[in-house]
Amino acid sequence: MTVAAADIRRMREERERSGAPQAAPSGPAAPVLRLPGGGTESIGHELLIGRAPSANRVAAGRLPKLVRVGVDDPDISRTHVRLGLEGDTVVVTDLDSRNGTIVVQPGKAPVRLRGGEPTPVLVGTVIDLGGGVTLAIEEP
Structure with a gap:
């Protein structure tokens, strides 16, 4: 079944006229990435670092x-x-970097990522890119 943009507009207008409640945003806020300088980036959007x-x-x-x-x-x-x-779930993928990427998840031993292999991680994970550059996944 195909739904045209005009049909969606019509349904929204009908819902507004009827006084039906509007859908509230759902789900928790996306985790953030703590950068070496102290700044943060939301992980709700794909990041290339x-x-x-x-x-x-x-x-x-x-x-x-x-x-x-x-x-x-x-x-x-x-x-x-x-x-x-x-x-x-936050997913980290080493993009076949020259020196690799190490992740340290809370309560676990450090793991070197395989190039090109997506790896799910938890909030609280530290990502070591080498050369003293680390990133951390945090609650928003």
Whole structure:
């Protein structure tokens, strides 16, 4: 069944006239990424992180946010790691970086990520890109 934009507008107008309650935003706020300088980025949008990140391929026409860290550090790859949400889960993917990525989840031993393999992580996880550059996944 196809729903046209005009049908959606008509249904919204009917709902407003009837006084039906509007849908409230659902779900918890997206976790944030704590950057080395103390700033934060929301992980609700895909992030590409590195010393000079670039997006070569874009899925569904949505551009990822490019986040620069370790600008003068040769241990950090240009586009080192990708972070995003799959459902309510934060997923980290090492983008075949030169020196790798290590994640330390709460209460677990450090793990070196395999290049190109998405890895789910918990809030409280620390991501080590090398050269002293670490990122942390935190509650909003």
